[in-house]
Amino acid sequence: MPLTSTLDSLDDSYIEAGYDLGGNGFSVFWQIVVPHAKPAIVSGCIVVFMLTLGNYLTPILLGGKSSLWFTEQIFTQFITRFNWQQGSAFGVLLLTISSLIVWLGLKLTGQSFSKVMS
Known part of the structure; x- marks a missing residue:
């Protein structure tokens, strides 16, 4: 969804200018479309990552009782087991690791959290 709205906001004159200046389809895509859509790509990846990370029903159905998903x-x-201490420790660990992965993904793409979420 974020990618669709971002690509919809791209003005067609930028793409036409890329072709007029001698660019082929790949170079126009790589130098005009991708930089414009980079925040949407990152936010879409974060949404998919967080939904996948929090899923616990699918591993049980696919892996059976012996699977050891986090x-x-x-x-x-x-x-x-009503082991609140262990469950809380695992939950905080999952939150910390997922936050670090999201932060690392934002830093690798040169984005900030406030820019991606706006």
């Missing part, structure tokens, strides 16, 4: 371990500690 979110399944958090669920098991809270619901079946």
